[in-house]
Amino acid sequence: MAFQDEVEALAQAYLAAYAAEDAAGCAGGFAEDARLDTPFGPPALGRAAIAEAHLEWFEEPECDKRMDVVECGCDGALGWALLRWSAEVDGPQGGAVRAGGATLATLRRGEDGWRFHRMALIPDP
Secondary structure, three states: OOHHHHHHHHHHHHHHHHHOOOHHHHHOOEEEEEEEEEOOEEEEEOHHHHHHHHHHHHOOOEEEEEEEEEEEEEEOOEEEEEEEEEEEEEOOOOOEEEEEEEEEEEEEEEOOEEEEEEEEEEEOO
């Protein structure tokens, strides 16, 4: 399978877990020692902390989350990906608005496939 296909499959598995509000499933796409940086809280260090962060995120009304691979590449067991993400959220004036941003991630390939190793979420201005 081509690397981009694997990153897209990883993103789709994440989205399915997110839609099911499965925090462990969301964190399962990350390496055990992963780091997730977001503007929504402190960095999440490790898979358990990433699952905890997702439990908090599920409390916020959000639907129709999407992730699209913009560009990616790999060299051996190391990879990188630029993704666009968006979701329907409550707007400041009421009603739903589409919010989104970019994600820059590094990935590592282990015995069980590719996993996100470092990820930074950057919201659109």
